[in-house]
Amino acid sequence: MKNDCLFCAIAAGEIPSSKVYEDELCYAFFDIAPQAPVHFLVIPKEHIGSVAEVNGDNSPVVAHIFEVIAKVARELGLESYRVVSNVGEQAGQSVHHLHFHVLSGRDMTWPPG
Numbered sequence: 001m002k003n004d005c006l007f008c009a010i011a012a013g014e015i016p017s018s019k020v021y022e023d024e025l026c027y028a029f030f031d032i033a034p035q036a037p038v039h040f041l042v043i044p045k046e047h048i049g050s051v052a053e054v055n056g057d058n059s060p061v062v063a064h065i066f067e068v069i070a071k072v073a074r075e076l077g078l079e080s081y082r083v084v085s086n087v088g089e090q091a092g093q094s095v096h097h098l099h100f101h102v103l104s105g106r107d108m109t110w111p112p113g
């Protein structure tokens, strides 16, 4: 757990969140400022700063997160959804703990803005 990391504190239960799913490796919760009718985030419990910090040692948790995304989406009855991870300021990353946005429930444009 990294000091002063919002998502480490959420994963540890120190800051309240609206939980969607949890296991020993990852935590999923609804976004506080949803950008679609369904918008949740999936994060590893271990601190990884972003996709840019994924490597051979920590990539198993990323594979696991994608299994969790598929499972949770099935359970929520989502037939179509978008998975996004912003890396760095220009891409819009505001929280520096790896997270995957899962957005669903409305038409989406491509390319994203």
Ligand code: AMP
Pocket (backbone or CB within 6 Å): 006, 017, 029, 030, 031, 032, 033, 034, 085, 086, 092, 093, 094, 095, 096
């Ligand atoms: P990003 O801007 O890609 O780093 O995504 C960070 C996301 O975290 C944004 O969509 C925020 O709305 C969301 N967020 C920030 N604080 C919280 C919180 N306390 N609970 C749930 N979602 C949050």
